[in-house]
Structures are given as structure tokens and as C-alpha cells.
Amino acid sequence: MAQPSQLPQPSQLPQPSQLPEHDRDIAVVGLDCAFPSAVGPEAYWELLMRGGEAVGEVPQARWTADDLPGAVRDAHRTALMRGGFLADVDCFDNDFFALAPREAAAMDPQQRLLLQCAWRALEDSGRSPVDLAGTDTGVFVGVMGGEWGRLRMADPEQVSPQLGAGSSAGMAANRISYHLNLTGPSMAVDTACSSSLVAVHLAGNALLSGECDTALAGGVNLLLSPALGLVYSQLGLVSPDGRCKPFSADADGIGRSDGVGLVVLRRLADAVADGQRIYAVIKGTAVNQDGRSNGVTAPSRWSQQKVLQAAYRRSGVTPEQISFVEAHGTGTALGDAIECAALGAVHGVERERPCAIGSVKGNLGHTEGAAGIAGLIKTVLALHHRIVPASRFADRENPQLRLSERGLRLLKSPLRLPPGPVLAGVSSFGMGGTNAHVVLAGAPRAAGRAAPRQSGAVGVFTVTADSPEALGRNLAAQAEAIARRPRGSVAALCRSSNRVKTGLPYRYAVTARDTEELADRLRRAADDSADGAGGYAQRPWTKPVVAFLFTGQGSQFPAMTAGLHRESAVYRRHLAEVDAALAPHVGGSILDLVLRGDEAVRETGPAQPALFAVGYALAATLGELGVQPAAVIGHSVGEFAAAVVAGVLDLGPAAELVATRASLMQQLPAGGGMLTVHVAPADLAELLAAQPELTVAAVNGPADVVLSGPIAELDRAERVLAGRGGRTARMKVSHAFHSPLMAPAVEAFRAAAATVRPGVPRLPIASTRYGAMLGDRPMDADYWARQLAEPVLFADALDALLDEVAPTHLVEIGPRPQLLPLAGRSGRSAGVEFLHPSPGPEATGRDLAEVVAALYRAGLDPEWGALYPSDLRASERLRPYVFATGNRYWGCAPAPRPAPVRTVPEPARAARTAPAPAPRTADPALAVVIEAVLQVGGHPPELVVPEARFYEDLGFDSVMIMQLKDGVEARLPQAGEVSIHQLLPALRTIGSLAELYGELVTAKAA
Incomplete structure (x- = not known):
């Protein structure tokens, strides 16, 4: 490949600070294309940069020499048997677009190419096409003629409603709008070879007038028959070797080519505001007509000159600022001469370097209705990559064009564009005299600036x-x-x-x-x-049904959630928010104490505020990510964060209550403790009767109980249970929580809680004090005071939550898993997925991301x-x-x-893999409906099952439904004629429609 030449920056070219602010600028934010030997923008760019060509023999699926009359074949063989052809244009993913096979088969393959191209272009713009459904997005498609209709509609036996829509050139844009549910302007444009660039012009005007906020624009061309090639040959326009050689001394006519391309356009300000990647900017466009010139098919130099001048004027630029022009450049002697004369008349002004010109037709051939978009996408990519590909056949420049004298030059090697703003033009001229020109600029510097990358995020x-x-x-x-x-x-x-x-x-x-x-x-x-x-x-x-489980005391540890705090800005913000709410009541920053790994966090005084802070911040972070709980449950001190999330308490009052509770409990005399025992509550009756100073502090599951009381009594209980083979574990706590030893703190805390007026819950709350759903009982001062000393009935509360809410996911909100293992051992959570956004000391932002990923999949x-x-x-x-x-x-x-x-x-409800139906003879009405569906839709028989849905799975529309109705009633006359009002409710599935007709047959027989 030839080395790029360096173009010095023209002194006339303004710097970014000097460029005027244009509120009429249009951003190219997405694109897709398919050209012969170049399917996709990357392949297209690679073809251009290596100077490749895409001309070859006509595929047999299109036509063969034997299809041509002998005289025509002999006189025009080369013209008709060579060109640029896309491979596999008969391939189409009709299932993706919910199109029945029979309708897909009746569609012009140009429509099929456009549908898939539109989807990919919208994806390339950085948005899911699904998100644009229902918006005023416009669609503007250039398309020449209607060969498919002429080929297919000529046989009356083939005519069908599907073919009528499928063969209409006007439907090229409408198909996209319909299948993607886009409600903006939608139109097909036929101005012959300028069609697709005129479509871009119309799309830009629709954006500027406010008709739409996003627009798809481009064109398509498929050589479906040799007819138009024969016309060109008879006009003397066809190259003997089927190649276009623009501006070359060897230029001897055109070669035809397939192609499809679409660009996604937005107003520049909108694209910048939405953070979309911008390939290039359309500064202005112009369209005009030759009028009464030397003939309806002959080009006019004066009109071409005027359309260039109009485009520059509307763009606010001058010709000397244009670095290169992607010309129409067909490679015909007359066309090239007229175009170069017009270009020279406009660009032949005093300038530092000649204006570079080229034409992609040298690589592809003439893509006719897609010619303008082929040139536009080439230019957009050149501005994006900041290099202009060399012009194929430029090594033998036609001296009669006097390019140098006219201030023009052909690129014999790629042109590297200078730093700063660069302007370019694209021309496209129609055989009937409709001319179009587009002025483009590189993406604005701010829009092209890459955002900071966080290594390892x-x-x-x-x-x-x-x-x-x-x-x-x-x-x-x-x-x-x-x-x-x-x-x-x-x-x-x-x-x-x-x-x-x-x-x-x-x-x-x-x-x-x-x-x-x-x-x-x-x-x-x-x-x-x-x-x-x-x-x-x-x-x-x-949607997933999520319940939040807020962990209680005992789950804390130094530096808990530090990894998440380091990696999640949202978590940092919410943790700082709750830290500020706690600070006046704890005498400092709980956040600092937690993050510096202070062992003091294990003590009750700081532990409870720290757990409240972590619980609140985790829940708020998940909420900001769109994870909203359907219900909440909190274990002991965890109920305070749960109450905030449910709307019972505001953050400030809740923070004060938690700090007060922790301080009162910390001040109680030491000497108590807690023991976890894996024994059924009923099996502890004898032990508790013998040791009345012990109490059940928590019932966490069928065999998960916590005892609370004096240390000596716990030691004794541990020995007794060990002798029976029971498993026990001493909890690392400072006091005998949820026992009568908490009594001295109860009244003081009741008085503090009385200053807070509880709100009405916005969410269902499973109360671990009542062991049931809270219902309309208030979380008032009495609730919080008694909650401090009474047992935690977590198991019963969780059972109530599972029964009433039926969550699909349990998400534990705390520094490490404590409640999820309890839920797992309860035997009640089969089929429920457990998630934790910060599951222990090694947790990082990844664990939070895993929660979001799991819920997204759900x-x-x-x-x-x-x-x-x-x-x-x-x-x-x-x-x-x-x-x-x-x-x-x-x-x-x-x-x-x-x-x-x-x-x-x-799932069985999806037609593609629904279970095989019962033998079709078992239900006469079902057999009739299936037979009619197969005839109307043309689906493979294995897809036509009772569970198949007409619209979502089989791609039926109103026309096909009426054909189906006629087909069923012709086969099942004993059912009589069904009214539309009767029919509509039954059009859920094949089975539901068969039920309707079966009931009608039975009723008539009775």
C-alpha cells in the first residue's frame, strides 16, 4: 500500500476557537454498510485503504448468460455479466424481526438488507434499537426503481398481499419504521443515482425542523436483473470490463454494483449532551436540479457548480477550506469532464494545496441508489481515521480533465489529514438531473476526547x-x-x-x-x-421480586466494606451521607473508624452505628442501581436500616436512635453473653426450665437458636448440649442481648424513641419482633423499646415474608453473609436465589456488580x-x-x-421450542387451524404448535390474520362465519383460536 502523504495545515483554516458555533450542525453518530467484498464498516475501510476492488462475475442465483436472448447476449455480454455483487443476499433472519417465512420470501431483498443494516447502524450509534421504539426517529432511504416488483408481480398467480407490500419501493423505509416501531417521518427517495444523498439531505432538514430527534438515512441497491445494465449498455455508458475508472485516462464507462448503507444522524448538541461517539459532522447540504439542460439524462456543469456553492454557503464555509471532495466520479468521459469543470470553477481559487478528489466507484463500481451513501460513509470514515484513501486508477490521470490547472488533484497515495478541523465535501448526481452535495467536518475536539479510564475497574x-x-x-x-x-x-x-x-x-x-x-x-x-x-x-x-435482609450485630469486623468503598463512588457517597447523620450523636466519624480497620468496631457502642451505616449505604447504592426491594426484614439492629428503606424512619432520626441504643447497651454491666445452638427450639424446654436465667434471644431457623444470659449459665448449657451431641458456638459479643439483662436500658430508650414519629411503611416489612408481617402495627417507641430486649423471631418473620411476598431473590444487606445461610437452612427457600453485594473481608466492587448482573439476567x-x-x-x-x-x-x-x-x-410458551403437539387428528379444529397457519405463514411444521403465539412467535399481521380466518372457515364451514369481535380475544395462540372454532362447531351441532 502506498505511504500517506502529509497535507500541511492551510493557513486559511480556522482554529477551533475561531470556528463559529453552528446550531445547524448534524452529527453522524452511527453507521453500517455492506458492499461487495466489504461487509461492515471495518471491511469497507480495509478495502478502501488497500485500494481493493469488488468487481466480479454475476452470481448464478441472479441470472446467467443463458437467460439472455442470443442477440442481446452477444452484443452486451460484458455489460450484463460483470459487476459488484453482494454474497448471500438471500439470507435473512426473519425470525428476529418476527416475519413469517412466506412474508419474508415475498419481500424485496433490498428491504431485508435495510432492516438488518438499520439495526446494526443504530447499535453503532451507542443505543439499543429497542430503546428507540415509540420515538419520533425518522427513516429516509434512497432506492432506485422496483425490479423486484417487476420480476414478481408479472405472474398473476404469484400475486399476494405479502408480495404487494414486499415489492413496493416505497416500503423500503416504512419496513424499518414498522419493525423497529419508529414513529417519525419515513420515506423512500428515488432521484436515481443521487437518491441516498438526497435522503441524507432530507433527514438533516427533518432534524433541524424538529420533526425528529434521531434519523436513519442512506440507501440500497441490488442488481436483480440485467435490464438496467442493458439500458446503460445501449446508451454507451458501460465499461467493457465492468469497472468504473473515475478521472482516469482509461475511463470508459461504468460498472454496476450492489450496496447498502445507513448513517444515524442527530443534532450535534443532542449527540454531545448524550455522550455519543461522533464520527463526523454534517455542516450543511444542498440539492438542486439541472432543469431543461442538454437532455433529461445529461449532466449540467452549471447546476453541479451551483449545488456546491449552495452547500458551502449554507455551511458557512468557503471552497478553499475544503481539503477533499468525494466526487460522483462515474468514470464516463462526459460525466467526469463536466464534474471536474464544475469542481474547478468552485475550488480553483488561490489556496496552499489543490483540493483532493476521488470516487469510491473505482473500488466498488456504481452502486446507483446507494452511490451517495457509499461516498458519504467513505468520507465519514476518512475524517474519523484522519486519513483519506488513495483513488484507485489515479496513477493514469486523464490529462484532458486539466485537474492541476483547476486546483484539483487525484490522490495517488493516502492523504494524512493535519491536526485541527478539516472540511470535506461529497457529491452525488442523479441521471434525471437531481444533484446533491454534503459538507462534512471532523468531530469536534471535545466530542472526540476519551473519558478517563480506571485501570481494573x-x-x-x-x-x-x-x-x-x-x-x-x-x-x-x-x-x-x-x-x-x-x-x-x-x-x-x-x-x-x-x-x-x-x-x-x-x-x-x-x-x-x-x-x-x-x-x-x-x-x-x-x-x-x-x-x-x-x-x-x-x-x-x-421482573425479579427482591427482598432485602438487613444483618444484625455480630457481622461487623474492622475495615468492613473497604474494598467496595474503594471501588464504588456511589457507595462512598451514601456511606458519607449516613456518616454525617451519625456524627453528631457518636462524637466523631464512624466511617473513619470503620475504614482504618480499628478493632474498636467490634464493641457494641461503635458496632451498631457502623452496621446501620453499612446497611443504609448498601441499600441506597442498590436502589440507585435500580434494585428496589419488594419487602424488607431486619435482624435486631438491622431493623433500623430496614425501617429507613421502608419509609418508616427518616435517616436523621434513625441515626440518632441507633446511636442512643448502642450507647445505652454499651453502658450496661458486662458479664453476659450469647450462645448459638443448632437445636430445635422445642428441644430446649428442659434445659431452659433447669436454667431460668437463660433465655432464647433469637429463633433463626428450625435448628438455629441463640441463647442469652450470664456467662456461667452459658458455660453450663454448653456442657449439657455437648453431652447430647448438640453443636454450639459462643458469639463474640459484650453483653447478653435480647434478654432480661437489657431491662435497665429499655425505659431510657423508650423515652428517646418517643421523640420520633414513625411514618407509614411504603414497603411490606417482616417484623422480627412479632415474627410476622408488620401489617398496620406501628413501629413506635414501644416497638423499639421492646425490640431491644425481646427475642428476635427471624425464622417466623422470614416464613411470613416468603409466604406473602414470594421473592425470587433474597439480598443480604450487611458486611458479610449471616442471614442467607440461615435462610438456606430453613428449608423454605427452594428456588430463591441468594445474593450479597459485600460478602466478607475480601469483597470488592465486583461483588456489587455480580448482584446487578444476576438480577439483570433475571x-x-x-x-x-x-x-x-x-x-x-x-x-x-x-x-x-x-x-x-x-x-x-x-x-x-x-x-x-x-x-x-x-x-x-x-419455555413452552415460546413457539420455537414449544413441546410437540398432540396428534393433529385428535382435535379436528386444531388440525384445521394448524393447516391454515402453515399455508398462510409458510413456517416449518415443527414451529406451528398450539402454544405458538400469532404475533410474537409467528410474525402474523392483520392481513395474514384475515387470510387465516378465510382459510379456517373455508375448511370448517360448520363453524359458520366468525365476527372480528369474536376473533380478536382468541388470537393469543394457535390453541386458543382452535378452542374458539371447536366451541362454535359444537354449538352449531347442538
Whole structure:
């Protein structure tokens, strides 16, 4: 590859501080494309930079020489049998877009290409396409003619409602809007070869007028027949070797080519405000017409000149500021001469260096309806990479074009762009005389600035897909792409995945700290799917129901949650907030005491405020991440943080009560203790009768009891229980909590609590004082005073919570697991997932991230931003969605396809893997409905089962429903005609519709 030449910075080019603020600037924030030999932006850029070409023989699936009449074949063989062709254009993931096979087969493959291209482009813009559903996003698509309709509608026997919509060029944009549920302006544009650049012009105007806030713009072109090539050949426009050679001495006509490309556009201010990656900025556009020139198909130099001048004027720039122009450049003698004359008339002004020109048609051929977008994406990528690819065939410049004399030059080697702002232009001219020009600039410096990277910061990487197979495929694709990156932090990658790779039914999420670890974990998940393990694939049908369990005293230790405090800014903020609330009542900073690893935290006085602080801060952190509990339960002092979360107590009064409680209990005489015994409460009756000074302080489970009382009595009880084979453990506490020895503190604490007026709970509370749901009983002064000395009935309270709330997840809120093991031994928590955001001394921010990942897999949609540093706004480009390629459509009927291999079973309600139905002859109505569905939709028989849903699983629409109704009633005349009002409620599944018709047949027979 030739080495880049360095372009000095023109003295006329303004510095960033001198550039005027344009409120009419449009940002290019996303893009996707597929061109021959270059599927995807990376492959396209690689093709351009190596000066490759994409011209070859026509695939047999399109047409063959034998399809042409002999005279035509002999006269125009080269013109008709060579070009740039996309491979596998018959592949289409119709299941992803919920399109029935018969409808997919009837669709113009250009529509199918656009649908998948639109999804990938929106992902590239840093947003999940699902998030745009219902927004005023606009769609503007350039598309020439309607070959598919002419080919398919010519046979009346093939005509169907699906083909009518599928063959309409006007539906090219509407399909995208419909399937992505975008409600902004949606239009197809046909101005011949300028169509896609005119679409960009219209999209920009719609953004500036406020018609939409996001716009998709671009074009598509597929060579479906040799007809238009024959027209070009008869006009003398076709190159004998099927290649375009723009501005070359060898230029001898055009070669045709496939192509599709879309860009995502936003107003620049909006893109900057949302932190989107900006490839380039559209400064202005212009469109005009040749009017009555030398012929309706002949270009006009004067109109081309005017459209350039209008675009520069509207952009607020002057021609000498333009560093390079991506020209229309077809490689026809007349077209190149007229275009260079127009370019020279505008750019041939005094300037330091000539204006560079080129045309991507030298690489691809003429992509016709997609020609403008091919040039625009090339220019956008050039500005983004700050290098302009060399022009193919530039080594034999056409001297008759007088480029140097006109202030122009062809790039014989790549042009490295100078630092600072750079401006470029893109031209596209239609055969009928509609001309378009776009002025582009590099991304603003602030928008291109990378956010600070935190080395080793943990993140949650998310991937979603429409099926288990698709999830495995996309996990493997992401693993492969990430493995190619240099080893480094993944926080920005993960943040981008949370914005982009969400919204589809099957979910996966994994935590990681660097790219090597992330690639490995994604690869292992993908391998599991290939092996049929399948545990990675989850499709939540509901949101998770989360209960918070607040840990009590005994779980504290020096430096608890220090790792989380170090890594989570949100946790630091909430811990500082509660520390400030406690400080006036504890005589200093509990936060400092905890984080410096002071052993004093083990003492009751500081331990209880410290546990309250940790509990409050953990719960508040989870709440900011979008984890809202459906119910709360607190063990002893843990009830205070639970009461704050439930809205019973405000933070300030609760902090004062906890500090007072801890101080009163610390001041009590020493000499008491607590003993954990793994014995059923009923089996302790004899021991307690013999030792009346002992009391049950807590019943934590069927065989988890805590005894409290004098040390001597505990020693005696320990010996007795050991003799019976019972397991015991002495708790490291300073006093006999929850026993009569607490009595001296009760009245003083009652008086303190009387100053606080409790609120009404916003959440259900399982009271460990009552051993039941709190209900409408108040958490008043009497409650808190008696809670200090009475037993903790955790087991009964947890049973009540499980019965009333039925949580799917129990999340312990405290410095280490204490209550989750109790819940596990209770025998009541089968099927409930246990989570802990800070499970012990080694806990870090990763444990918090694991909680969020687990809940996301279960159906939670977190507030992802709270997981990352606030200044982490960089958007990383991720591998776009990998669509299935197993379904092929080239004709009006679906091609036979093998039954998909199911590595992971889905729930029965999903049609793709629903269990096989009973024999179809067992239920005549069901057999009739299934037969009609197969005829209307063209689905593989294994998917048409009673549980299959018409809209979500089979992709039916209103037209297909009416076809289905007619088909069923023709086969089942004894049911009579069903009204729409009768039909609609039954259109849930195939089975529910069969039930309706079965009931009607039975009723008629009676």
C-alpha cells in the first residue's frame, strides 16, 4: 500500500476557537454498510485503504448468460455479466424481526438488507434499537426503481398481499419504521443515482425542523436483473470490463454494483449532551436540479457548480477550506469532464494545496441508489481515521480533465489529514438531473476526547438476543472481537454494552475487569451453548421480586466494606451521607473508624452505628442501581436500616436512635453473653426450665437458636448440649442481648424513641419482633423499646415474608453473609436465589456488580450508569449483532430449510421450542387451524404448535390474520362465519383460536 502523504495545515483554516458555533450542525453518530467484498464498516475501510476492488462475475442465483436472448447476449455480454455483487443476499433472519417465512420470501431483498443494516447502524450509534421504539426517529432511504416488483408481480398467480407490500419501493423505509416501531417521518427517495444523498439531505432538514430527534438515512441497491445494465449498455455508458475508472485516462464507462448503507444522524448538541461517539459532522447540504439542460439524462456543469456553492454557503464555509471532495466520479468521459469543470470553477481559487478528489466507484463500481451513501460513509470514515484513501486508477490521470490547472488533484497515495478541523465535501448526481452535495467536518475536539479510564475497574458486560441459539452466536462474536483488543480496562466496553446490547428477550451478563478476562468468560459461555449446557441462556418473563435482609450485630469486623468503598463512588457517597447523620450523636466519624480497620468496631457502642451505616449505604447504592426491594426484614439492629428503606424512619432520626441504643447497651454491666445452638427450639424446654436465667434471644431457623444470659449459665448449657451431641458456638459479643439483662436500658430508650414519629411503611416489612408481617402495627417507641430486649423471631418473620411476598431473590444487606445461610437452612427457600453485594473481608466492587448482573439476567433493567465512574462517558464500538444466516429466500415462497438445532430449551410458551403437539387428528379444529397457519405463514411444521403465539412467535399481521380466518372457515364451514369481535380475544395462540372454532362447531351441532 502506498505511504500517506502529509497535507500541511492551510493557513486559511480556522482554529477551533475561531470556528463559529453552528446550531445547524448534524452529527453522524452511527453507521453500517455492506458492499461487495466489504461487509461492515471495518471491511469497507480495509478495502478502501488497500485500494481493493469488488468487481466480479454475476452470481448464478441472479441470472446467467443463458437467460439472455442470443442477440442481446452477444452484443452486451460484458455489460450484463460483470459487476459488484453482494454474497448471500438471500439470507435473512426473519425470525428476529418476527416475519413469517412466506412474508419474508415475498419481500424485496433490498428491504431485508435495510432492516438488518438499520439495526446494526443504530447499535453503532451507542443505543439499543429497542430503546428507540415509540420515538419520533425518522427513516429516509434512497432506492432506485422496483425490479423486484417487476420480476414478481408479472405472474398473476404469484400475486399476494405479502408480495404487494414486499415489492413496493416505497416500503423500503416504512419496513424499518414498522419493525423497529419508529414513529417519525419515513420515506423512500428515488432521484436515481443521487437518491441516498438526497435522503441524507432530507433527514438533516427533518432534524433541524424538529420533526425528529434521531434519523436513519442512506440507501440500497441490488442488481436483480440485467435490464438496467442493458439500458446503460445501449446508451454507451458501460465499461467493457465492468469497472468504473473515475478521472482516469482509461475511463470508459461504468460498472454496476450492489450496496447498502445507513448513517444515524442527530443534532450535534443532542449527540454531545448524550455522550455519543461522533464520527463526523454534517455542516450543511444542498440539492438542486439541472432543469431543461442538454437532455433529461445529461449532466449540467452549471447546476453541479451551483449545488456546491449552495452547500458551502449554507455551511458557512468557503471552497478553499475544503481539503477533499468525494466526487460522483462515474468514470464516463462526459460525466467526469463536466464534474471536474464544475469542481474547478468552485475550488480553483488561490489556496496552499489543490483540493483532493476521488470516487469510491473505482473500488466498488456504481452502486446507483446507494452511490451517495457509499461516498458519504467513505468520507465519514476518512475524517474519523484522519486519513483519506488513495483513488484507485489515479496513477493514469486523464490529462484532458486539466485537474492541476483547476486546483484539483487525484490522490495517488493516502492523504494524512493535519491536526485541527478539516472540511470535506461529497457529491452525488442523479441521471434525471437531481444533484446533491454534503459538507462534512471532523468531530469536534471535545466530542472526540476519551473519558478517563480506571485501570481494573469492574464492569458488567451484557449481551441479548432473540433466541438461545442467537445468544450463543453473539456471545462468540463478542468474545472474538474483544480478544483482538489490547489488554486493558473494560469499564467503557461494559458501559457501552449496557446501552446497546440490551432489550432482546434472551439475556446474558458477566462481570470482568480487563479485556482478557472478559473475552475468556464470554468464550466459555458460548462454548457452553455449543455443548448444550444452556445455563447461560435466560429469558425472564417477569421482573425479579427482591427482598432485602438487613444483618444484625455480630457481622461487623474492622475495615468492613473497604474494598467496595474503594471501588464504588456511589457507595462512598451514601456511606458519607449516613456518616454525617451519625456524627453528631457518636462524637466523631464512624466511617473513619470503620475504614482504618480499628478493632474498636467490634464493641457494641461503635458496632451498631457502623452496621446501620453499612446497611443504609448498601441499600441506597442498590436502589440507585435500580434494585428496589419488594419487602424488607431486619435482624435486631438491622431493623433500623430496614425501617429507613421502608419509609418508616427518616435517616436523621434513625441515626440518632441507633446511636442512643448502642450507647445505652454499651453502658450496661458486662458479664453476659450469647450462645448459638443448632437445636430445635422445642428441644430446649428442659434445659431452659433447669436454667431460668437463660433465655432464647433469637429463633433463626428450625435448628438455629441463640441463647442469652450470664456467662456461667452459658458455660453450663454448653456442657449439657455437648453431652447430647448438640453443636454450639459462643458469639463474640459484650453483653447478653435480647434478654432480661437489657431491662435497665429499655425505659431510657423508650423515652428517646418517643421523640420520633414513625411514618407509614411504603414497603411490606417482616417484623422480627412479632415474627410476622408488620401489617398496620406501628413501629413506635414501644416497638423499639421492646425490640431491644425481646427475642428476635427471624425464622417466623422470614416464613411470613416468603409466604406473602414470594421473592425470587433474597439480598443480604450487611458486611458479610449471616442471614442467607440461615435462610438456606430453613428449608423454605427452594428456588430463591441468594445474593450479597459485600460478602466478607475480601469483597470488592465486583461483588456489587455480580448482584446487578444476576438480577439483570433475571429480568431487572438496572440503572447502569450508577455502576461506573461518573466521568466514564466514552462510547466504545462493539461488534454489531450477528444475524442468523440459515434461512434463505429467493422467490415468493420460502425455500426449504432444515429444522433448527436446539441446544437450549425455551419455555413452552415460546413457539420455537414449544413441546410437540398432540396428534393433529385428535382435535379436528386444531388440525384445521394448524393447516391454515402453515399455508398462510409458510413456517416449518415443527414451529406451528398450539402454544405458538400469532404475533410474537409467528410474525402474523392483520392481513395474514384475515387470510387465516378465510382459510379456517373455508375448511370448517360448520363453524359458520366468525365476527372480528369474536376473533380478536382468541388470537393469543394457535390453541386458543382452535378452542374458539371447536366451541362454535359444537354449538352449531347442538
